[in-house]
Amino acid sequence: MSQFNSISDLLRESGAQFRIFDMGRRISKVSTDQFEKLEQGMIPYPHPYLHHAWMALMLWNTKDKQQNVVWFLKFPLDEQGFLIQAVRDDFLNRLMQNISQMLQKEQLEQSNDALKDNPFSFTPDQEKMAMFHAKSATIIAQPPSQFYTGAKAYFSGDLGWENWATLGYQGIADLVARLDSDNNSAYLLNAIPQLPAEPLSALCTCLEHVQPDHRIAQALQQRLAQSLTQANSTNLIAVLLRGLSNIHNETFKKELIQQTLLSDYADKAEVLTAIATRCNQSLQYPELLSLYLEKLAVSEAGQTGFSRILADLMFIPVMRVLILQAFRNPERSDALTHAIGQMFGASFENGIKK
Template sequence: MSDFSSISALLNQSGASYRIFDMGRRISKLTSDQFEKLEQGLIPYPSPYLHHAWLALMLWNPKQTDQNVVWFLKFPLDEQGFLVQAVRDDFLNRLLQNISQMLNQTSLDDSNDALKDNPFSFTPDQEKMAMFHSMANKLTNAGASHFYSGAKAYLGGEMGWKNWSGVGYQGVADLVTRLDEDNNSAYLINAIPHLPTEPLVALCTCLEHASPNHRIATALQRRLESAISDAHASSLIAALLRGLSNIHNDVMVKEAIETVLTSTHAGNAEILTAIATRCHTSLQHPDLLSLYLEKLAVSEAGQAGFSRILADLMFIPVMRILILQAFRNPQRSDALTTAVGNMFGKQFAGSV
């Protein structure tokens, strides 16, 4: 067995084609150069989530793309957001031991997984797994799942908007992954105004991993404006913000968040969590961040939610700086001052 000093070295010498994805806040690609720098401790992890790096390493045979394997890995990060080298080394040692044992077996079965008993592996939730599966299939030209045609028929209005139960979530993910194919964007633009809550939420949880065009974003924005008047629509509003979170028009996202934070839904914990975990780049606007912090301080999430959400946000270096600046705002409310004091201590609250 060769002596591999890094995951990058192992991947580069495997002979397989590979891609690396961030699986934290949303599914996004990491370049091999980025990953090598992360491993070397030259750059912090770009989008930490819950103080960890959440990764998918996909390897496949370039001559037989159906022969592929995916490793889902979760690594803790240090206080500055860098990969912990000792953890990476521990993972590599465990991986190489398993591979060595597998090579010595006369027969292999599913239990002989390279990540068997590895504490750094994880399983993505069902929604994220469906979207990753679609992206992986497109990457290897494997084609969409058999659910794709049903999702197209439903979103094309052919089945009736109430007949959602027979549509596979995987089909929606396949369609969203292929917005640039088969007139799929037009299907969504026409469908969004009519979709019941459940399929619209499912669609939005897929769209957060894509880059919807302006017309799709406008359709989502109109549904958001309509939902705000419904006192029972907080979960839908949270989903719509997630669906809008990765569009290219930052002004539209910012305006959507402002609209929600100045509505009766502003204190809803699910909405505030969606903004923090999916729309954190919009919170880099100081005025929007201040509004968000004020609403979070008095929200139904309570002190525990305030502390947990901010601890996650402040692990992103740029957000930490901006949040500390917002704490120093002399116009901050007494409620925000109290929440900050309860999180960091009254001495800290008095010093900012």
């Protein structure tokens, strides 16, 4: 029924402006050229998460930016991380059954119903949805939400640091999406050292989707260093690592992760999960990866956590190679060797012992 051979063709022919985002580990742009290569099976999906490609397709009318639509799509990937062509074709056929008439009539606003009953659609969690709305509004030059003013007032210090209960998460997301505007970076620099745990956590879960500058990174690092020496800080340490996960300085980030893995919180499942899901690029340093694997093998996550975290990491091609190399490190501990054997079986464990 479809006259289109690919999602890329459909997007081009729709007449709308569009942008594509990865929605897996963090919100990041996928270029049109990259997306076409993904569809053609020329490259694996760059940021797989839980063995899937999580994407957002944002379309808007150039003449009326209020007329826009977003499709959130989740596609399974094959064992090598490539988009499965049959799945893509199934999605496209289902989609065209719903929207062929809409596109012909140029009624883009009705395309909100295009994914009705589509098994490949998903709804992002509240935190990620708020940040997506904030980032997309800046792209099409729409104003921030009604919560933005309250967030600016709070982070400026005018309301008092303990008066965060009425703070809207969408307002925090709007502020983070506009770090280069309205003196927002300066507000955060002043606020971060003084924020209670709850608003600091909310801030960090937004910051992971942008690239904070070195001053904000240093302010977060100071809070992380404090938290590593304090009791009952597991949740805060995990979200601080998330807030620092997309900073530009990889050497600085590597040092922070190493510091965390050498702390009393190195056995905490939430901390180790944050490192694996948000800081996986830093784990490409072999010595840091070996340290991480050793801590994971004896962590409170247990064998189930070890296996699940590594199964997700090994779906990233470069991480799979590095992890298999680390498995063969003759200096690995007996605990790590045992955990590997439990995950892959005795024959694999015997193989790496040789």
